[in-house]
Amino acid sequence: MPIDTYAIRGNPIEGVLETVAAILKKERDKFGDVVFNVAGGEKVLTCAAVSAAFINGLKAFHIMDEMLVMLPVLKLSYDRIVSKAKKDVLQFIDKAGGVVESLAQLSKISGYGKPLLSHHIRGAEDSRGLEELGLVETERVKRGRIRVKLTLLGKILLLSTS
DSSP, X not given: OOOOOOOOOSSHHHHHHHHHXXXXXXXXXXXXXXXXXXXXXXXXXXXXXXXXXXXXXXXXXXXXXXXXXXXXXXXXXXXXXXXXHHHHXXXXXXXTTSXXXXXXXXXXXXXXXXXXXXXHHHEETXXXXXXXXXXXXXXXOGGGOEEEEEOHHHHXXXXXXX
């Protein structure tokens, strides 16, 4: 069986999440099912692997006392929870360097109106926004403007769906 290895450099959590997303982007269509072995590494790598499995909707397993243990991982991947419009907003933020200084700037980049952008970012009673989903962070800046920054999870979601 052919095996590929990937070195994780820098922040181990970000490295694992980015590497898994890149591998899936490249290989997912070649296989009917992907099963992720999250055992065998340092604790932080195992945690990162479980997180990557959850984010990408992968079946994951661990070996404990020579026994296969399937982990309870979300069967519906994160990218299916987020609407196309919300993904579009994330992509526009990413194209702007991962941060926009105001909804007005994001409106110019995306062509969406500020009320609609606010809805997608902040959410509403019937819809979770990108902020609540952990895909962006917001910060109130000068003159009531809202700076919107893509989070690591937002970046990973874009990697896994592009």
